[in-house]
Amino acid sequence: MERLLADAPAQLTLTPQTADLEQVSDWLVNWTVAAGIEGVVSKRLTGRYEPGRRGWSKFRTRIVTEAIIGGVTGSISSPETLLLGxxxxxxxxxxxxxxxxxxxxxxxxxxxxxxxxxxxxxxxIAHPWPQALPASWSGQLDRPEPLPYAQVEPSVVAEIDADVAFEHGRWRHRVRYARARPDMSVYDVPLLLGEGEDPFGTETG
Incomplete structure (x- = not known):
């Protein structure tokens, strides 16, 4: 594979691989978070890729961080999911x-x-997000249409557990809500940074 891709354009990158567990640990601690990569995939050295079967395991790097609640699905009196910013x-x-x-x-x-x-x-502006939420924002493949939601005053900070797949300014996968942080101002929440910058600034887990 390395020989085949020796002259490939820069945007076509060969995924690094190793059998060294210390190298894997270094990737998870120092590389995946900063690069916004989900984690690592492992398989047996003798394992083969076969159609319809997954002979490998995925380990995702996760972080604990904060975001601001800007809306909810369901209702304010009975929120079902949180829309974060x-x-x-x-x-x-x-x-x-x-x-x-x-x-x-x-x-x-x-x-x-x-x-x-x-x-x-x-x-x-009454609220910074449109109603309904554009399908291109939510990124949910099972719901390609705009998402109706209830707008809320963006004054509550949420502590969340997320994997580090972060691209185009959004988490690629849904996050897990842990708790509200009434001890924090919305201005204490990490800023949304540009491409190539660490969007978390928090500890991994």
Missing amino acids: RFDRRGRLRYTGRSHPLTSEQRAALAELLSPPRMPRRGA
Whole structure:
């Protein structure tokens, strides 16, 4: 494979491989988070790829970080999933992803914290995201149509557990909501950074 791709264009990259577990550990700790790569895939050295079968295992790197709740599916009084965002360098709240379904306990606790968007000041935007959420934003293959949701005042910080597959300013997969962070201001949440910058600045796990 290396010989075949020796003269390939730069955008066609050969996936690195190793049988050294220390090298794998270094990739997971120092490389996958910064590069926004999900993790590593392992297979037996003698294993073969066969149609319709997966003879390999995937280990995803995960991070604990924060995001701002900008909307919910369901209703504010009974949220089903969270729509999350982060401020960019210009102070705009940008959509960054969606959570897995909430538990009944999480729904009840969040219902006490969430509120509808406040009436905007003259000349200001009531809410920074369109209604419904464009299908190209949500990125869910099982739902190609726009996503209706309830907008909320973006004042609540959520602690989330996410894998590090982060591209075009969004988490590629749904994140897991852990808890609200009333001790944090929305301005304490990491900024949404540009391509090539570490979007997390948090510990891996």
